Amino acid sequence: DAGVTQSPTHLIKTRGQHVTLRCSPISGHKSVSWYQQVLGQGPQFIFQYYEKEERGRGNFPDRFSARQFPNYSSELNVNALLLGDSALYLCASSQPDPGQQFFGPGTRLTVL
Amino acid sequence: GQQVMQIPQYQHVQEGEDFTTYCNSSTTLSNIQWYKQRPGGHPVFLIQLVKSGEVKKQKRLTFQFGEAKKNSSLHITATQTTDVGTYFCAGPRSGYALNFGKGTSLLVTP
Numbered sequence: 001d002a003g004v005t006q007s008p009t010h011l012i013k014t015r016g017q018h019v020t021l022r023c024s025p026i027s028g029h030k031s032v033s034w035y036q037q038v039l040g041q042g043p044q045f046i047f048q049y050y051e052k053e054e055r056g057r058g059n060f061p062d063r064f065s066a067r068q069f070p071n072y073s074s075e076l077n078v079n080a081l082l083l084g085d086s087a088l089y090l091c092a093s094s095q096p097d098p099g100q101q102f103f104g105p106g107t108r109l110t111v112l
Numbered sequence: 113g114q115q116v117m118q119i120p121q122y123q124h125v126q127e128g129e130d131f132t133t134y135c136n137s138s139t140t141l142s143n144i145q146w147y148k149q150r151p152g153g154h155p156v157f158l159i160q161l162v163k164s165g166e167v168k169k170q171k172r173l174t175f176q177f178g179e180a181k182k183n184s185s186l187h188i189t190a191t192q193t194t195d196v197g198t199y200f201c202a203g204p205r206s207g208y209a210l211n212f213g214k215g216t217s218l219l220v221t222p
Contacts, residue, residue, distance in 0.1 A: 033209045042200050042212035043155065056206050090154060100145060100157035101210060 002027070004093050004104035012110045013081050021076040021107045025093030031055075032074040033101065034066055035090040043090055049074055078109075086111045114139045116203050118213035126221050131188040133216035135201035142204055144177055144184045149215070150197040158186075158199075191220045 005024045013019055025032050031050045035043035045058040049068035063079045072093075078085055088108050092101035115138040125131055135144065143162045147155040159168055161177035161184060168175045174187045188195055198217045202210035 035212075040214075042202075042214045043210075045205060045209045045211065048209040056209050058209075100160060101155075103154040103156070106154050 004091055004102050006089075006091050006104040006107050008107060009105070010108045010110075012112065014112050015081055015083060017081050017111075018077065018079050019081060019109060021078075021089050021091075021109075022073065023076070023091030023093075023104060024073045025091075026102055029093035029095060029102070030072055031094045032068055032072065033092045033094070034074070034076045035092065036060070037088040037090055037106070039087075046076065081111045083111050085109065114203060114205065114211050116201060116211050116213040118201060118216050120216055121214065122217045122219070124219045124221065125191050127193060128190050131191050131195070131218055133186050133199050133201075133218075135184045135186075135213055137182045137203050139203075140181050142181075144181075145202045145210065146175060146184075146186055147200045147202060147212075148197050149200065153197075155200060155212075188218075191218070193220050193222055196220050 004026055007022045033048040034046040036046055037043045046060050047066040048056040052068045066076045068074045088106045090106045091104045094101050117136050119134050143160055145160045146158040148158055149155045159175050164181050165179045166177040172189045176185045184201055186199055198215040200212050200215040202212045205211050
């Protein structure tokens with residue numbers, strides 16, 4: 001079975017631009033979560049979606065938004081990029097019961 | 113809100129030495145999970161502990177959940193170079209997402 005997939009793998013943007021990151025969960029998983037991981041830190045929770053509804057939001061500004069599609073794939077959008085948005089963006093899928101998160105390989109975003 | 117703290121931040125050991133990382137939560141946890149992230153990789157699930165005082169073993173790794181369900185530890189016996197990476201503990205937040213600690217980075221020298 002395929003794991004969680006994310007695209008693109010790497011991305012370079014300049015300040016003020018907009019970015020869209022994509023995630024496909026493991027087949028059968030209806031919950032998708034997004035995390036931001038800055039170098040040397042643990043993953044920080046951004047959003048969680050379950051059955052296309054937002055179930056949770058971390059302490060991130062309104063420049064960050066996300067959505068989940070009928071096939072349970074998800075997009076994370078970040079507007080007006082700042083240098084501090086440079087990070088590894090991780091997507092994780094899970095079963096409905098709170099349990100292990102299956103992480104994708106991440107998207108490395110660099111903002112210049 | 114809930115905070116999960118880990119110590120130490122870094123640990124450098126010689127191959128064959130033991131290693132322990134500790135995790136403390138500001139609130140009681142319903143469960144705690146441990147993940148390993150290799151350099152350049154993504155977090156990979158190791159284990160979930162649910163019961164107060166629970167101890168689980170995976171080969172050379174021993175995981176403990178405190179009696180008060182506010183702390184946990186991971187102990188590696190006789191480290192190997194394949195153990196290199198960052199170990200994170202994580203507690204549940206609302207929904208099915210997680211609050212991660214900052215992790216303990218383990219370096220093993222042959």
